[in-house]
Structures are given as C-alpha cells and as structure tokens.
Amino acid sequence: MNLTLKVWRQKNRNAPGHLAEYQARDIPVDASFLEMLDIVNERLIESGDDPIAFDHDCREGICGMCSLTINGKPHGGKGGVTTCQLHMREFQEGQTIVIEPFRASAFPVVKDLAVNRSAFDRIIQGGGFISVRTGSAPEANGTPIAKDVADRAFAAAACIGCGACVAACKNASAMLFVAAKVTHLNSVPQGQPERDRRVLGMVRAMDAAGFGNCTNQYECAAVCPKEIPADAIARLNRDYGTAAIKEALVG
Amino acid sequence: MKALYLAVIRFYASSIGKKMIVALSALGLLAFLLGHLAGNLLIFSGPDALNAYAAKLHGLGVFLWVPRLGLLGLVGVHIMATLHLAAQNRAARPQEYVADATLRATRSSRMMVLSGLTILAFIIYHLLHFTVGNLHGFHDDNGAYRLADGSMNVYKMMVVAFGVWFNSLFYLVALTLLGSHLSHGVSSLFQTLGFTTPRTRPLYTLVGRLFAVAICGGFASIPVAVLAGFLK
Numbered sequence: 001m002n003l004t005l006k007v008w009r010q011k012n013r014n015a016p017g018h019l020a021e022y023q024a025r026d027i028p029v030d031a032s033f034l035e036m037l038d039i040v041n042e043r044l045i046e047s048g049d050d051p052i053a054f055d056h057d058c059r060e061g062i063c064g065m066c067s068l069t070i071n072g073k074p075h076g077g078k079g080g081v082t083t084c085q086l087h088m089r090e091f092q093e094g095q096t097i098v099i100e101p102f103r104a105s106a107f108p109v110v111k112d113l114a115v116n117r118s119a120f121d122r123i124i125q126g127g128g129f130i131s132v133r134t135g136s137a138p139e140a141n142g143t144p145i146a147k148d149v150a151d152r153a154f155a156a157a158a159c160i161g162c163g164a165c166v167a168a169c170k171n172a173s174a175m176l177f178v179a180a181k182v183t184h185l186n187s188v189p190q191g192q193p194e195r196d197r198r199v200l201g202m203v204r205a206m207d208a209a210g211f212g213n214c215t216n217q218y219e220c221a222a223v224c225p226k227e228i229p230a231d232a233i234a235r236l237n238r239d240y241g242t243a244a245i246k247e248a249l250v251g
Numbered sequence: 252m253k254a255l256y257l258a259v260i261r262f263y264a265s266s267i268g269k270k271m272i273v274a275l276s277a278l279g280l281l282a283f284l285l286g287h288l289a290g291n292l293l294i295f296s297g298p299d300a301l302n303a304y305a306a307k308l309h310g311l312g313v314f315l316w317v318p319r320l321g322l323l324g325l326v327g328v329h330i331m332a333t334l335h336l337a338a339q340n341r342a343a344r345p346q347e348y349v350a351d352a353t354l355r356a357t358r359s360s361r362m363m364v365l366s367g368l369t370i371l372a373f374i375i376y377h378l379l380h381f382t383v384g385n386l387h388g389f390h391d392d393n394g395a396y397r398l399a400d401g402s403m404n405v406y407k408m409m410v411v412a413f414g415v416w417f418n419s420l421f422y423l424v425a426l427t428l429l430g431s432h433l434s435h436g437v438s439s440l441f442q443t444l445g446f447t448t449p450r451t452r453p454l455y456t457l458v459g460r461l462f463a464v465a466i467c468g469g470f471a472s473i474p475v476a477v478l479a480g481f482l483k
C-alpha cells in the first residue's frame with residue numbers, strides 16, 4: 001500500500017520541531033507500524049538522509065518501549081494494542097498519517113519520536129516496590145490470596161509502563177500508570193506494610209515530575225494497551241486520601 | 252495546630268489533594284443548590300408560602316451571614332483550586348499535538364472551565380439582580396415590593412424579574428451550562444473521592460445526569476412558568 005506520512009522531526013530536546021512529509025510506497029499490508037517505519041528508514045539511509053528516530057525493543061507488546069502518537073492517538077488509539085502490534089491493514093490505501101511523539105513536559109523529546117520516559121522510573125523509585133527479600137518462588141499456598149484480589153492485582157500488574165496514558169490525557173497526567181502500580185502492590189499481602197508510604201511517595205514523585213492533574217475524562221483507559229480500567233484511579237485516590245489523613249494525624 | 256496547618260498545605264500542594272478539595276467544596280455547593288431549589292419551588296405554592304419562607308430566612312438576622320460566608324468560602328476555594336489545576340495542566344503539555352484526537356472525553360468534561368466561569372458570572376449577576384442591585388426598583392423606599400408587615404414581597408420580585416425576557420434568557424443559558432457542569436461534575440466527584448468501582452460507575456454516571464437534569468429543570472421551571480403566564 002502507499003501512504004503519506006507527516007512525521008515530527010526534532011534534532012534534540014531544545015531544538016524546535018516540525019512535521020516533515022514522506023511518501024511510504026509499496027508497504028506490505030501485513031507489516032507492523034514499526035516495520036513500516038523501518039522500510040521508510042532504510043530508504044532514507046540509502047538516499048543519505050537522517051533516519052527517523054523512534055523507540056522500540058521487544059516488538060511483541062510486552063516491554064513498553066514503543067510509543068508514537070498516530071493521528072493524535074497514542075498507539076493508534078485502538079486500545080489493547082501497542083504500536084509494535086498495530087498492523088498496516090488497519091489503515092487505508094493513500095491515507096495520510098500524522099506521527100508525533102508522546103507529548104508531555106515530563107517526557108522531553110530525545111530525538112524525533114523518541115522521548116525520555118525516565119520520569120516513570122522516578123515514580124517507581126518513590127514507592128513502586130516491596131522491600132522484603134522474597135528469595136526464590138515461594139510455595140503457592142503459603143500466602144493465600146483471595147481470587148478476586150489476585151485477579152485485580154494481576155490485571156493491574158499488566159501495565160508495561162509505556163506512557164500512552166500520559167500521551168492521551170488532555171492534561172498529560174500519569175494517574176493511570178501510578179494507579180496501576182499502586183493497585184497491583186497495595187492489593188497483595190506482601191505490599192501491605194508499605195501501602196501508605198508507597199502511595200504518598202509515588203504521588204509526590206509524580207507531582208514533582210510535572211505531570212498534569214486528572215480531570216476524570218478517561219482518555220488514558222481508552223488507549224491503554226493493557227486495558228487498565230479507570231477504576232484503578234478511584235482506588236489510587238482512595239488510598240492516597242486515607243494515607244494523607246493518617247500521615248496528618250499520626251505522622 | 253501548626254502540624255495540622257502544614258498537613259493541609261501539603262495536601263493542597265498535591266494533585267490528588269487539590270482535586271479532593273475541589274470535590275469537597277463542590278459537595279457543599281451541591282447541598283446549597285438542593286436547598287435553594289427546594290425553597291424557590293415554594294413559588295408554585297403561591298405568594299404566602301414563598302414569602303413566609305423568605306421572611307424566616309431574613310429572620311435569622313446576622314446569623315444569615317454564617318451560610319452566606321460559608322458559601323462564599325466554598326466558591327472561593329473551588330475556583331482557586333480548579334484554576335490552579337487548570338494552569339498546571341496547561342504547563343504539563345507545552346507543545347500541543349498537531350493532530351489532536353478525542354476518544355472518550357465527553358463535551359461537558361471538556362468545558363468545565365468555561366461552564367464554571369459562566370456560573371461565576373451568573374452568580375455575580377444573580378446577587379446584583381436580587382440581593383444587592385436595584386435594577387427593577389426592588390429596594391426603592393416607596394414600598395412597592397414590601398408586604399404589609401414591612402418584609403420583602405419576594406413572590407412579586409420574582410414574577411417581575413422573570414417577566415423581562417432577556418433576563419430569563421440569561422438565566423436559562425446559565426442554567427444549561429450549570430447542567431453541563433454538573434453532568435460531568437457529579438459523577439466525577441465519586442471518582443475523585445475514591446468511591447467508584449467497576450460495578451458502581453454506570454450508576455454514578457446516571458446519578459450525575461439525573462442530578463443535573465433535576466437541578467436545572469427545577470430552577471428553569473420558574474422563569475419558564477412566569478414567561479408562559481402561569482405565575483403572575
């Protein structure tokens with residue numbers, strides 16, 4: 001198939017960016033979106049031009065490294081799919097596709113479509129862990145967990161930290177990511193001793209990184225490749241509220 | 252005391268804290284709206300019922316200033332926190348998308364600042380109109396709007412005020428935007444305060460819409476009834 005691409009090109013964090021137009025000819029319909037960009041890049045390199053920089057790693061929807069806002073929709077906006085798993089058959093012959101980076105002041109552009117998402121690492125450092133040595137895999141029935149709790153924790157743990165929620169949010173808020181991590185760890189017994197410290201630490205790290213505030217519009221959940229539901233955010237709010245009150249009363 | 256003060260400051264400084272303060276102040280304003288509506292609907296029970304209710308409120312004397320100042324405080328806090336949040340949100344995405352798309356956000360959710368500011372303009376107009384100002388000569392010395400015992404004839408005030416069509420029109424426009432504000436705001440409140448679960452989300456969305464329709468329909472019924480000549 002033949003497509004017209006309008007791709008955001010930006011030399012570095014501080015340089016101004018612009019949309020550059022490319023013709024993507026003879027793209028196989030079975031190519032993934034990233035493979036389409038690979039083809040375009042090979043041709044750019046052959047003609048001595050600077051290839052388009054974009055992030056990727058596993059290309060099977062599990063690492064969270066790929067990104068891209070495609071026609072205004074992170075990961076293409078289908079929901080439940082990462083850009084690496086998006087196929088060109090979803091597009092129409094002759095279509096114009098605008099490709100931009102995940103935009104947020106907390107995700108500065110490294111180059112072109114690649115952004116620095118280390119703000120997420122700082123949020124994890126704020127409390128997204130369990131600080132006990134668990135050793136090797138424990139006996140499965142050693143710590144019983146109710147089925148519904150296990151299911152909820154497991155669904156939340158599916159978050160791959162891609163940042164599409166931030167990119168889709170009208171306010172570049174990271175609430176869905178933080179909510180997924182807090183729901184995961186605050187649900188299981190192993191996470192209980194640090195539950196209040198965790199949520200306070202992670203929300204403060206989130207605020208310090210300059211993400212926006214949630215306005216309960218749920219654009220995040222609509223694009224999340226792991227379909228983390230917006231209810232996780234209500235849970236985050238509840239956990240934060242109780243932790244903040246406890247902190248104010250008993251320190 | 253100082254520790255509590257610091258805790259409040261710290262809560263306000265956080266994103267979720269500010270949102271909860273918006274939601275809590277809104278809860279107070281919603282309670283006021285319900286009470287205010289219930290009082291106003293007495294107009295349909297005739298002049299005596301409405302005027303007696305108004306006289307009772309005015310009978311509170313200085314104590315009427317307790318709810319008044321409380322409301323003013325709630326509106327002030329609500330506006331301060333929402334505008335603060337909105338400014339941070341703008342700063343969080345300095346470079347807009349060239350191709351912008353909206354997948355799920357409702358129109359009312361995207362108009363919260365606009366609908367809120369319209370409500371603010373309306374509140375100011377409303378106070379000038381009935382409470383402070385003298386557009387229709389309500390507060391003239393000649394006693395045209397006084398009852399025999401000297402208290403205000405609120406029924407007559409309302410019928411005269413809403414008989415002016417552009418006045419009623421502005422009320423109806425403002426009420427429509429209040430409805431928009433509440434249809435997103437009320438369901439949003441449950442999410443912000445952490446009550447929403449997968450099971451209850453549809454219920455809260457419905458509650459928000461019903462609340463918006465009930466409040467706005469209720470208030471709107473008065474100017475409409477006056478214009479239609481039903482109340483006179």
Ligand code: HEM
Nearest residue numbers: 215274277280281333363364367368371436437439440443
């Ligand atoms: C009768 C007066 C008002 C009522 C009953 C009311 C009610 C509400 C409610 C229930 C919410 C949702 C809170 C939440 O998300 O948890 C809200 C949000 C909001 N209100 Fe109001 N409001 C009023 C007046 C105003 C005014 C005067 C402004 C002026 C700026 C305003 C601006 C906003 C904004 C911008 C939001 C969105 C905040 C966000 O989404 O994070 N409101 N309001």
Ligand code: SF4
Nearest residue numbers: 159160162163165224
């Ligand atoms: S919540 Fe979803 S969109 Fe956000 S980082 Fe996790 S997987 Fe990506």
Ligand code: FES
Nearest residue numbers: 057059064066084
């Ligand atoms: S490249 Fe790993 S999730 Fe897309």
